[in-house]
Amino acid sequence: MTRELGLPMQIPSPQAELPREVTIWEVGARDGLQNEQDTVPLEVKIEFLRRLADAGLGVLEATSFVHPKWVPQLADATELLAQLERAPGVRYPVLVPNERGLDRALDSRVAEIAIFAAATEAFSSRNLNRSLDEQFAMFDPVVHRAVREGLSVRGYLSMCFGDPWEGPVPAEQVVGVGKRLLEMGCNQLSLGDTIGVATPGQVESLLGAFAAAGVGMDRIAVHFHDTYGQALANTYAALRLGVSTVDSSAGGLGGCPYAKSATGNLATEDLVWMLDGLGIGHGVDLGALVDTSVWMSGKLGRPSPSRVVKALAA
Incomplete structure (x- = not known):
């Protein structure tokens, strides 16, 4: 499919406080598809990942080794990784909940894993069935063993800005857990706005608290949901403070069971459009990415919520 992208005639150079390059951590195949009511066929998932790699995305979170009882949509994780033809230069991290999940990841020859922690007592109890402190006892052997095996480990931290049971989350609490x-042993921390309530001021405050605690922005990623339409503004705030890794989902796939109005993750196409306008490099072919999201929308039977997909596919 060809289209007029309508980009500016001259792409500006990045402003002094903005990064020159951004790593897009694409979560559509994992965080996006795990929220689908119906299971997406294995061959569609593999084709989705192939198309995303062809569009220039260098980090594709491929799947999750969470027990199929809890995430039945990703029960085919082992089969997917066995059949997936991994593109040269592309990273395929997977989510790992515990040591059994790590066993499966190692058997599947993955090089990167991620764990999923909570910043609040309430969400840790409901999502992990453990207290805020007890979650570390679960993650500690996973992380240490993974590092010994030579794997890179990312730490997701959920409910960093607001929790549906506890309300606003104090920055010092998030920093302490992070x-x-x-x-x-996590090499990177992805700060999640799980229910999409964050505002740019909150983002600046939390990132400032991490910086004051001695955590460099090179170790921080951001993961925004767009419930209140603030995901792009929040991302821009994070970029201005030095963050250069942003999580997003092709076509805005995903959602949050704790915020029924959530429209899902920040759409990768919307992110790319903004980065292009700021003159920030990312390596993604926007036209190919839009085509991929249109194709996936057809497989899912509904249109993409991404504004850029809607505009360019019209």
Whole structure:
């Protein structure tokens, strides 16, 4: 499919406080598809990942080794990784909940894993069935063993800005949990706005608290949901403070069971459009990415919520 992208005639150079390059951590195949009511066929998932790699995305979170009882949509994780033809230069991290999940990841020859922690007591109890402190006892052997095996470990931290049961989350609480994950051995921390309530001011405040605690922005990624339409504004705030890894989902796939109005993750196409306008490099072919999301929308039987997909596919 060809289309007029309507980009500016001259792409500006990045402003002094903005990064020159951004790593897009594409989560559509994992965080996006795990929220689908119906299971997406294995061959569609593999084709989705192939198309995303062909569009220039260098990090594709491929699947999750969470027990199929909890995430039946990704029960085919082992089969997917066995059949997936991994593109040269593309990273395929997977989510790992515990040591059994790590066993499966190692058997599947993955090089990177991610763990999923909570910044609040309420969400840790409901999502992990453990207290805020007890979650570390679960993650510690996973992270240490993975590091010994030569794997890179990312730490997801959910409910960093607001929790549906606890309300606004104090920055010092998030920093305390985040630092424990980094000290445990995680090389990167992805700060999640799980229910999409964050505002740019909150983002600046939290990132400032991490910086004051001695955590460099090179170890921080951001993961925004677009419930209130703030995901792009929040991302821009993070970029201005030095963050250069942004999580997003092709076509805006995904959602959050704890915020029924959530429209899902920040759409990768919307992110790319903004980065192009700022003159920030990312390596993605926007036209090919839009085509991929249109194709996936056809497989899912509904249109993409991404504004850029809607505009360019019209």
